[in-house]
Amino acid sequence: MWKKNEPGSFTSQAPTHMPVSQPERSRKELSTIGSSITIHRELSGNEDLEVHGKVEGTVSLKKHGVLIGERGRVKADIYAKSIRVGGEVKGNLFGEDEVIILQTGRVEGDIKAARVTLENGSKFKGSIDMEPKGDEKERSSAEDAAAKAAKSGENGRLAAQSSSLSRSTSPV
Numbered sequence: 001m002w003k004k005n006e007p008g009s010f011t012s013q014a015p016t017h018m019p020v021s022q023p024e025r026s027r028k029e030l031s032t033i034g035s036s037i038t039i040h041r042e043l044s045g046n047e048d049l050e051v052h053g054k055v056e057g058t059v060s061l062k063k064h065g066v067l068i069g070e071r072g073r074v075k076a077d078i079y080a081k082s083i084r085v086g087g088e089v090k091g092n093l094f095g096e097d098e099v100i101i102l103q104t105g106r107v108e109g110d111i112k113a114a115r116v117t118l119e120n121g122s123k124f125k126g127s128i129d130m131e132p133k134g135d136e137k138e139r140s141s142a143e144d145a146a147a148k149a150a151k152s153g154e155n156g157r158l159a160a161q162s163s164s165l166s167r168s169t170s171p172v
Helices: 023-027 133-152 156-168
Strands: 002-006 009-012 030-033 038-044 048-051 054-068 073-085 088-090 093-101 106-108 111-118 123-125 128-130
Touching: 093 106
Parallel strands: 030 048, 038 054, 048 054, 054 073, 073 088, 073 093, 088 106, 093 111, 106 123, 111 128
Antiparallel strands: 002 009
């Protein structure tokens, strides 16, 4: 870390092991949980997160990305915009945009996201619910409209037919 120039004088030298920042990261905030760190609680915040240590509890970064590194071990439900798993997760994953299980990733839990990618070699045990962002709102609006139409009598004829069928099939 120190470089000797002349006898009796030292100048600092930047460590060579520091990662070079990427253009994307310079615009975004990024927090890292190192491999020697263990957290037992709820994590929340307003920046992206990389986990290389252990986390137990809940991770809630709904407008940001979460990366579980190869050495990361998480026992928690994760709520984020984008979730990438290279390590191990035991818990449910809720990705607003996407969930990606990398080749080295292992997930035991359910996944709900608009896009889900399981890379070749990844391990997954659970269920997947893929629903594009807008579909949930559209379906809810359609269900509300159908319910209103049924109440207003627009589907009264269908309801009458349904009740007559149920009466005709009952035992005498």
